[in-house]
Amino acid sequence: MKELVLILIALLTASFLVNVPRSDEDWFLYMGELRMYEMSAEADTLKARSLIFARSWVDRWLAGVNSTACEELPPPPNGSLFVQLLREDMMSKGFSLTGDLHYSIDESREGDSSDQAFGGYCRDGGIKVAASSRLTIRDDLLGIKARRYFDVGACQPTAYFLIREVLTGLRHRTIEIVRKAFSSEENVTAAPQEMREELTSLVRYLRRNLTDEGISLRLTYATEFAGEEVVIAFKAVVFDEEANIIRDGGLRRGFSCIREWGIRVRGS
Amino acid sequence: MKWMLAALISIIVVSYVLVIPTRVHLGWQVRWKARACSDLKRTVNELGYRILLGQSGQGELVSTCGGEKGIYYCVLIPGTSPSKKMRVGSP
Numbered sequence: 254m255k256e257l258v259l260i261l262i263a264l265l266t267a268s269f270l271v272n273v274p275r276s277d278e279d280w281f282l283y284m285g286e287l288r289m290y291e292m293s294a295e296a297d298t299l300k301a302r303s304l305i306f307a308r309s310w311v312d313r314w315l316a317g318v319n320s321t322a323c324e325e326l327p328p329p330p331n332g333s334l335f336v337q338l339l340r341e342d343m344m345s346k347g348f349s350l351t352g353d354l355h356y357s358i359d360e361s362r363e364g365d366s367s368d369q370a371f372g373g374y375c376r377d378g379g380i381k382v383a384a385s386s387r388l389t390i391r392d393d394l395l396g397i398k399a400r401r402y403f404d405v406g407a408c409q410p411t412a413y414f415l416i417r418e419v420l421t422g423l424r425h426r427t428i429e430i431v432r433k434a435f436s437s438e439e440n441v442t443a444a445p446q447e448m449r450e451e452l453t454s455l456v457r458y459l460r461r462n463l464t465d466e467g468i469s470l471r472l473t474y475a476t477e478f479a480g481e482e483v484v485i486a487f488k489a490v491v492f493d494e495e496a497n498i499i500r501d502g503g504l505r506r507g508f509s510c511i512r513e514w515g516i517r518v519r520g521s
Numbered sequence: 522m523k524w525m526l527a528a529l530i531s532i533i534v535v536s537y538v539l540v541i542p543t544r545v546h547l548g549w550q551v552r553w554k555a556r557a558c559s560d561l562k563r564t565v566n567e568l569g570y571r572i573l574l575g576q577s578g579q580g581e582l583v584s585t586c587g588g589e590k591g592i593y594y595c596v597l598i599p600g601t602s603p604s605k606k607m608r609v610g611s612p
Contacts, residue, residue, distance in 0.1 A: 255523070255524075255527070256523060256526065256527035256530070259524075259527045259528070259531060260527065260530060260531045260534060263531035263532075263534070263535055264531075264534065264535060280547065283547035283548060283550070283551050284547070286551045286555075287547070287550065287551050287554055290551070290554050290555045290558040290559075290594075291554070291558060291594055293558060293562070294558035294559075294561045294562050294594055294596060295596060297562045297566070298561070298562055298565040298566060298596055300566075301565050301566045301569050302565065302596070302597075302598060302599060302600075304569065304570070305569060305570055305572055305573060305598060305599070305600050305601075306599040306600035307600075308570045308573060308600065309573055309599075309600030309601070309602070310600065312573075313602075334599075335599050338597060338599045338604065339597060339599065342596075342597040342606075368569075369569060370566065370569030370570060371569065371570055372569055372570030372571065373570075499570065499573045499574060502573070502574060502575045503574065504574060
C-alpha cells in the first residue's frame, strides 16, 4: 500500500514538473513557431557566415600566392557560390533562398573598421573586403520570410597591396637607376659603382618606411657582361611578419613575395 | 528493501508514462529547438572566423546533420573545407 502511495505521489509530482501542455494547442502554431526559430537561426547568421566564407576565400588565395611574384590582384570572393551553397542546404530544410551577395576587394587603410567575424584588422596596404547582401529566406508552406540586408566591411591584415606596390615601384626605379648609370658613354667603368650607390640608397629609404609596418626587404642583383651588353638580374624578397593566414585549420604567420627581373643595357 | 523497490518502480513508471511522451510533444520540441537555435546563432556569431580554425564553442562541426537522437539545428558554414555544418543541440 505504501509503495502504491509513493508511486502516485511520484506521478503527481512529475506531472507538475513536466507541465504537460494542454491538448487543444494548435499543431500548426507549434510548427510555425518551430520553423520561425529555425529561420531565425539561418537568417541571423548570414552576415557572420558571409564573412567566414570571405576570409576563407581570401586566405586560400593568399596561401596560393605566398612566395610568388605577387603581380596579381586579389580576386573578390564568389558571392554567387556562397548563395548557391546556402540555397542547396536550405532547400533540404524546406526553405528557399533568394537575392544576392556581392563582394568587392580594395586596399585597406589603418583606421578602417573590420567586422570581428572576419577576424582581421585594418592596416595600410592590407586587403579590404566589402560584402553587400540582399537576401531573403522563405518558408512557402507557412508563409513566413526573413529578409536580411547588410553592408559590411572587413580587413585581411596581410599587407599584400603594399608589398605589391613596393615591388612594382622597386622594379621601375631599378630600371631608371641602371639606365641612368649606363647612359654616359664616356664613363662606363664608373657605372656599376654609381648604380650600387643608388640602389643602396633606394633600399635604405624603402626599409626605413617598411620597418614600421613589420615588413622587411632584401634586394640582390648580379651583373653579367655579355659582349657589348650588360645584363643585371635582380631578385627582391619582401617579407611581412605581421601577416596571418588561415590554412588547413591553422593560423600561419608571415607572408612573402619574391620577384625577379632582368635589365639589359649597352655597356660601351 | 520495499522502499528501494518502490522508488525504482516509481522512476521507471515516471520515465515511461510521462517523460517519454512529453519529450516528443511539440510544445517541448519548440522550447528545446528555440534554445538550440538561439545557442547556434550566438555560437556562429561569436566564433566567426575561428570556425575555420576548427573551434566550435558549445556546438560541433559535422559533415552531415541528422540521424541522431535529440533536438538540434544545423547551419552550413560555407568556406570550411570540406563543407561543414555547425550543429547545436538541446538539451
